[in-house]
Amino acid sequence: MKRSVDEHLEVVLGRVTGLPPFEQPLMEALGLVLCEDVVSPVSLPGFDNSAMDGYAVQAGDLAGATQDEPVTLPVVGEIAAGRSEPIVVTPGTCVRIMTGAPMPRGADSVVPVEWTDGGTVQVRIAQQPALGASVRRAGEDVQAGDKVLDSGTVLGPRQIAVLAAVGRTRVAVRPRPRVVVVSTGAELREPGTRLGDGQIYDSNSYTLAAAARQAGAVVYRVGIVEDDPKRIMDTLSDQLVRADLVITSGGVSKGAYDVVKEVLTKLGTVDFPEVAMQPGKPQGFGVMGDDQVPIFTLPGNPVSAYVSFEVFVRPSLRKLMGSMPYRRQPVHGVSLDGFTSPAGKRQFVRAAASAGDEGWMASTVGGHGSHLLGGLSRSNALIVVPEDVTSVRAGEQVELWLLDEETG
Numbered sequence: 001m002k003r004s005v006d007e008h009l010e011v012v013l014g015r016v017t018g019l020p021p022f023e024q025p026l027m028e029a030l031g032l033v034l035c036e037d038v039v040s041p042v043s044l045p046g047f048d049n050s051a052m053d054g055y056a057v058q059a060g061d062l063a064g065a066t067q068d069e070p071v072t073l074p075v076v077g078e079i080a081a082g083r084s085e086p087i088v089v090t091p092g093t094c095v096r097i098m099t100g101a102p103m104p105r106g107a108d109s110v111v112p113v114e115w116t117d118g119g120t121v122q123v124r125i126a127q128q129p130a131l132g133a134s135v136r137r138a139g140e141d142v143q144a145g146d147k148v149l150d151s152g153t154v155l156g157p158r159q160i161a162v163l164a165a166v167g168r169t170r171v172a173v174r175p176r177p178r179v180v181v182v183s184t185g186a187e188l189r190e191p192g193t194r195l196g197d198g199q200i201y202d203s204n205s206y207t208l209a210a211a212a213r214q215a216g217a218v219v220y221r222v223g224i225v226e227d228d229p230k231r232i233m234d235t236l237s238d239q240l241v242r243a244d245l246v247i248t249s250g251g252v253s254k255g256a257y258d259v260v261k262e263v264l265t266k267l268g269t270v271d272f273p274e275v276a277m278q279p280g281k282p283q284g285f286g287v288m289g290d291d292q293v294p295i296f297t298l299p300g301n302p303v304s305a306y307v308s309f310e311v312f313v314r315p316s317l318r319k320l321m322g323s324m325p326y327r328r329q330p331v332h333g334v335s336l337d338g339f340t341s342p343a344g345k346r347q348f349v350r351a352a353a354s355a356g357d358e359g360w361m362a363s364t365v366g367g368h369g370s371h372l373l374g375g376l377s378r379s380n381a382l383i384v385v386p387e388d389v390t391s392v393r394a395g396e397q398v399e400l401w402l403l404d405e406e407t408g
């Protein structure tokens with residue numbers, strides 16, 4: 001079975017639905033997607049208050065005040081932030097006031113302390129404020145009953161700010177997806193151990209775990225499982241209880257020991273199409289267990305596994321978390337290098353991109369081989385070459401995926 005990248009992505013996203021919302025304390029909700037419209041029970045500011053440290057006055061009392069001819073007023077009291085004093089500013093008087101303190105009755109404006117001699121019994125004021133100057137009005141920011149955040153908003157520091165300001169302690173959000181990552185392959189060893197002949201370190205489980213965590217998931221990196229049908233099935237079945245999504249790598253091509261494909265094909269709920277892309281052609285997707293947990297069986301070649309994550313797994317994690325849009329938003333730029341691209345396949349080329357005066361510029365890094373991790377580590381973008389393009393010339397416009405933007 002052959003499938004285009006777009007067809008495969010449609011199949012995948014068709015099987016993935018948003019996780020059910022639950023209530024979380026504000027700090028736990030950071031980075032998650034809000035699942036309720038938040039209506040403020042209070043107004044912000046909650047009361048008229050001073051924007052300056054200075055004196056609450058009736059502006060009309062200061063007509064004509066200048067540096068040379070200041071007006072002197074008696075100071076009839078003092079109000080600090082957090083205090084509510086029953087003082088009244090009658091004509092010809094003033095009250096010392098601090099930033100954030102409630103305006104006293106009778107006062108209509110605030111004179112900053114810099115315009116005065118700072119007196120505490122009486123004060124010399126050298127300038128008339130405009131009527132209402134330096135007064136922050138109740139409700140000028142938010143009115144009680146206003147919607148302050150829409151369902152679907154990603155909660156960052158600025159959104160957490162307004163939630164706290166209106167007195168919320170908890171909000172409904174979609175949880176972080178729990179992602180299980182498994183590497184398959186008899187040649188794999190855990191980094192830090194001694195390698196025997198023909199063995200290599202398992203990098204895929206680290207790559208995929210890191211990418212999933214950066215995308216917002218809680219990750220269980222199970223590590224290495226041998227290419228043994230029973231061991232693979234047992235491991236996957238055991239892990240399903242704690243998974244909203246499973247990612248395996250390796251064992252999906254045509255080798256004698258490519259058993260992931262063999263066992264999951266028998267299961268009947270995971271398909272192994274040939275996806276018309278490079279890298280990442282052999283891979284599978286389906287569901288497992290009573291809860292129909294989505295499972296991605298990505299190719300073993302390290303660059304193929306990573307690129308497949310960016311193309312299919314990341315949009316799925318976004319959908320599980322309720323983030324919009326699910327699909328990546330490309331940018332346009334210029335390729336500084338020329339290269340060829342296979343007909344009928346969408347190619348994802350590792351590139352180092354930077355933004356200059358004339359927009360994004362991208363140089364290819366490393367080779368095209370899907371085992372070349374050195375080049376991948378120096379890249380920060382993928383050049384996406386459409387199926388019908390067979391060569392890109394240096395200086396040509398290309399579509400770019402910026403990889404470092406996709407955090408949190």
Ligand SMILES: Nc1nc2c(c(=O)[nH]1)N[C@H]1C(S)=C(S)[C@@H](COP(=O)(O)OP(=O)(O)OC[C@H]3O[C@@H](n4cnc5c(N)ncnc54)[C@H](O)[C@@H]3O)O[C@H]1N2
Nearest residue numbers: 183185202203204205250251252253254258299300301304
């Ligand atoms: N006869 C054919 N052979 C291959 C084809 C094909 O169409 N016909 N496709 C090639 C392509 S394209 C890819 S991609 C790979 C897919 O390989 P598998 O998914 O079967 O993965 P493995 O055979 O297990 O390993 C492939 C390669 O990747 C290394 N690997 C695997 N897991 C890890 C890991 N966790 N960390 C680091 N490196 C890993 C493994 O050692 C192999 O070198 O198949 C091609 N072959």
Ligand code: MOO
Nearest residue numbers: 279280281304370
């Ligand atoms: O499709 Mo493989 O992923 O080219 O190396």
Ligand SMILES: [Mg+2]
Nearest residue numbers: 251253255258
């Ligand atoms: Mg293989």
